[in-house]
Amino acid sequence: MNGLLITSLFIFVLAILLGVELIKKVPQTLHTPLMSGSNAISGITIVGAILAASSDSLVGLAPVLGFIAILFATINVVGGFLVTDRMLKMFRKR
Amino acid sequence: MINPLQTVLGQAGFGDWRDIAYLVAAICFIFGIKKLASPKTARTGNALAALGMLIAVVATMINLHVVSYTWILIALVLGSGIGVVLAARVQMTQMPQLVALYNGSGGIASALVAIAEYAHVDRGGEAMGASSLFIVGLGALIGCVTFSGSIVAAGKLQGKISGKPVILPMQMPLNIALIAIAVVLSLVLMLYPGAWWTIPLIVVVSLGLGITLTMPIGGADMPVMVSLLNSYSGLAASAAGFIIMNKALIVAGALVGASGLILTAIMCKAMNRSLANVLFAGVGTADSTGTAGRESSFGGTVKSADPDDVAIILDSAQRVMIVPGYGLAVAQAQHVVRELSDQLQAKGIEVMYGVHPVAGRMPGHMNVLLAEADVPYEQLLEIDPANAEIDRCDVAMVIGANDVVNPATRHDKNSPIYGMPILDVDKAQTVFVLKRSMGAGYAGVDNELFILDNTLMVFGDAKDTLQKVLTALDEV
Numbered sequence: 001m002n003g004l005l006i007t008s009l010f011i012f013v014l015a016i017l018l019g020v021e022l023i024k025k026v027p028q029t030l031h032t033p034l035m036s037g038s039n040a041i042s043g044i045t046i047v048g049a050i051l052a053a054s055s056d057s058l059v060g061l062a063p064v065l066g067f068i069a070i071l072f073a074t075i076n077v078v079g080g081f082l083v084t085d086r087m088l089k090m091f092r093k094r
Numbered sequence: 095m096i097n098p099l100q101t102v103l104g105q106a107g108f109g110d111w112r113d114i115a116y117l118v119a120a121i122c123f124i125f126g127i128k129k130l131a132s133p134k135t136a137r138t139g140n141a142l143a144a145l146g147m148l149i150a151v152v153a154t155m156i157n158l159h160v161v162s163y164t165w166i167l168i169a170l171v172l173g174s175g176i177g178v179v180l181a182a183r184v185q186m187t188q189m190p191q192l193v194a195l196y197n198g199s200g201g202i203a204s205a206l207v208a209i210a211e212y213a214h215v216d217r218g219g220e221a222m223g224a225s226s227l228f229i230v231g232l233g234a235l236i237g238c239v240t241f242s243g244s245i246v247a248a249g250k251l252q253g254k255i256s257g258k259p260v261i262l263p264m265q266m267p268l269n270i271a272l273i274a275i276a277v278v279l280s281l282v283l284m285l286y287p288g289a290w291w292t293i294p295l296i297v298v299v300s301l302g303l304g305i306t307l308t309m310p311i312g313g314a315d316m317p318v319m320v321s322l323l324n325s326y327s328g329l330a331a332s333a334a335g336f337i338i339m340n341k342a343l344i345v346a347g348a349l350v351g352a353s354g355l356i357l358t359a360i361m362c363k364a365m366n367r368s369l370a371n372v373l374f375a376g377v378g379t380a381d382s383t384g385t386a387g388r389e390s391s392f393g394g395t396v397k398s399a400d401p402d403d404v405a406i407i408l409d410s411a412q413r414v415m416i417v418p419g420y421g422l423a424v425a426q427a428q429h430v431v432r433e434l435s436d437q438l439q440a441k442g443i444e445v446m447y448g449v450h451p452v453a454g455r456m457p458g459h460m461n462v463l464l465a466e467a468d469v470p471y472e473q474l475l476e477i478d479p480a481n482a483e484i485d486r487c488d489v490a491m492v493i494g495a496n497d498v499v500n501p502a503t504r505h506d507k508n509s510p511i512y513g514m515p516i517l518d519v520d521k522a523q524t525v526f527v528l529k530r531s532m533g534a535g536y537a538g539v540d541n542e543l544f545i546l547d548n549t550l551m552v553f554g555d556a557k558d559t560l561q562k563v564l565t566a567l568d569e570v
Contacts, residue, residue, distance in 0.1 A: 005225055008336055008344055015345040018124065019352025025131040028451055028476050031357060031458030034130050035324050036193050037140050038353040041123050042324075043196075043330040044147065044346035045204040047116075047154045048256070048338050052210035054160035063215035067169050071207035074173025075180070076200040081144040083180035083192060088137040090465040093472060 033087045040080025046073035095187055115153030116342035122146025123346050127353070127550065133471055150342050186466040187423045190456040191251040194320055197327045198244030204347075205300075205331035209293055211337050224284050226337050231280025233333030235273075236292060236299045240326040242304030247311070247319055259312035266374050271304040275302025313422070314497065316455045318361045318372045325354025357457050364477075365450035366503075366513040396532065399550035401559055404526055405566035411488035411524075413444045415480065415519055418460045419453045421494015421529070425556035427469040431493065434564055435469070446473050448480030448490075448517045450498035481518050490522035492543075493556050494529070500541045509539055525549040528556045 026034045046069075054067025123146050129139025160166070172561065184192045212230045212477045222230075249255035276299045279292040327352025336345025362369050382502050393549045399407075416435065422428060435445040447469065453460045461474055467480060475483065484490065495517075503514045519525050520543055527549060543549055552559055 004339060006514065008339065008341070008559045010305045011341055012332060012336075012344050018157055019127070019349040020350070022124070022127045022131070022357060023353045023356045025128075027131070027473050028449065028458055029177035029474055030130060030133060030136055031360075032189060032193070032456060032462045033125075033136060033458070034353065035321070035357060035457060036508070037143060038127065038194065038350045039193060039196050039324055039327060041126070041143055041147070041346050042200045042327045042350040043203070044119075044123075044150060044160050044343050045200060045207055045334050046147075047150050048152045048207035048211075048334045048343055049203055050151070050158070050166060051340075052207055052214065053166050054158045055340060057208040058214065062210040063165070063537050065206045065210035065213060067165050067550070069203040069210065070166060070169035071097075071173045071176075071297055072199040072206070072209075073203035073390060074170050075177045076196050076203065077147055077177070078174045079177030079181045079192075079199075081140060082178060083184060083189075083196075084140045086181060087138060087186075087189070087465070088133075088140060088410065089470070090131040090462070091381075091471050092465070092468065093133075093470055 033084050036080055037084040040077055043073050043077035046077055049073045111172045112153045115149055119150035119342050120345040121147040186463050194248040197323045200239025200327040201237045201330050204334040205234045207334040208233030208337050227287055228280050228284040229333050229336045230303045231283050231296050234296045235276045236326050237330040238297050238300035239304040240323055240330055242301040243308045244323050246305055246308040257313040260309040269306055270336055272299050275299050315372050317452050317457050320456045321354050321357035321361055324352050361452055387437045396544055397550050399552050401562035402566045404563045405570050407524055409570040411443055413487045414489045415446050415448050415487045415496050417448045417492045417519055419495025427557040428463045430560045432467040432469050434560055446475055449474050450477055450517055453495055453498055484518050484521045485520040490519035490525045492527045496541055498545055502542050520546055526552055528552045528559050
């Protein structure tokens with residue numbers, strides 16, 4: 001294991017622990033928006049997809065896979081944030 | 095192109111300036127989720143998370159070593175278009191399916207990123223570390239399971255695939271074997287970096303695993319499965335992050351992974367079942383539901399009431415608790431429920447809603463439906479506060495819920511749902527159960543609530559019934 005991997009593992013584990021603390025506080029009422037909103041956040045893979053699609057040449061498998069990945073990740077990101085907002089707009093006080 | 099900002103940051107020892115943008119994005123995600131904890135700040139939180147995403151995407155797009163942006167932009171525009179249309183068109187009752195589909199999209203994207211990195215590095219002849227190669231396999235595994243599992247879940251929720259649990263022979267050994275094959279293939283890839291053929295095999299095995307994992311999940315267990323798939327989509331993003339060594343992916347993926355895991359745990363606890371039991375026991379299948387589908391068989395008389403009776407009793411009540419279930423969503427009755435509670439409140443009757451954590455098909459499903467119908471969220475009580483109020487309620491009105499109000503869970507050790515925390519509606523003075531027929535609940539268990547002395551069954555479509563109650567209430 002090299003140092004870079006260990007650093008990443010640290011970040012990963014700490015982020016999980018932080019996530020657990022944050023999400024424990026979300027009330028049942030907001031569980032659906034939490035799920036669709038966090039789901040949109042998992043679309044961060046779009047960054048990886050763009051990098052994959054931006055190989056130096058346009059031939060080869062990586063750019064094609066990258067293109068498809070961007071497409072799916074964008075659906076996830078854009079749709080996820082929008083539908084979450086649509087839901088949250090409806091939550092109102094008396 | 096030399097970027098002045100890059101020069102300054104480089105001299106200061108920050109390396110790639112884009113990493114700073116990714117850090118800002120991660121902070122936005124964290125505060126975004128934090129703000130999702132209250133209805134007052136939730137919208138801001140969501141917008142903040144979206145801003146973080148925008149920052150990450152823009153930072154990635156600038157200074158990209160790319161021949162042409164054309165295809166990237168085409169994919170971004172096309173994906174946004176599809177996302178916008180889906181988000182704008184979906185009905186609130188269809189939300190579980192949509193979230194499942196989004197989950198699947200994220201999952202397959204992460205799997206493709208993992209595979210593309212291998213394809214890219216392999217072609218360039220650049221050596222990939224052994225651990226990265228293993229994670230390529232793992233990322234493909236998790237991403238593909240998320241994808242096919244989510245498609246099956248969405249199909250079941252939409253009614254395109256039977257919502258009934260389908261138990262395959264050797265269910266558990268089969269799933270374990272599929273996972274083992276995928277892991278072994280990943281190890282082969284790690285030891286022999288040139289063994290590209292392992293990747294299509296991992297993809298096929300994982301897609302199959304997603305299907306075999308999800309097929310045995312019945313409708314009422316869907317909240318658990320949707321939560322679990324949500325968690326997987328995060329872990330898949332993290333795996334992709336490990337491969338391309340991008341910390342934004344690792345952090346964001348971990349946050350979502352944690353979120354899904356917690357929701358999964360909450361849902362399992364609300365049913366008093368272990369995750370393994372939900373995944374493999376197939377509650378609601380033929381043998382556990384020897385009684386499903388037929389008219390109630392157990393002793394006791396069922397009393398029924400018509401909408402006029404309901405109106406008269408409601409009119410003389412002081413406190414009413416409404417308990418919604420999946421049947422409310424099916425009947426699209428959320429708006430007429432709101433009208434009814436408005437009218438009751440106009441008569442000075444106090445109305446509250448008792449919402450069980452697993453009512454509906456995803457965590458918080460009922461809350462979203464009632465919010466759509468403009469029910470203020472303060473009227474929605476979680477299980478414990480609802481049970482604290484129930485003894486003082488004159489009327490409990492159960493609309494399309496069944497297992498979550500079955501008193502047998504408290505004493506019948508033979509019941510498959512024994513020990514599940516329920517809403518104690520039987521402790522109200524009068525209980526109305528709005529239901530299509532006497533059929534058993536999802537778990538295939540007869541509901542002894544229906545034969546209690548203080549229970550009155552109101553048969554028919556919930557929306558229809560409530561409409562009639564409303565009319566009758568006008569005339570009382």
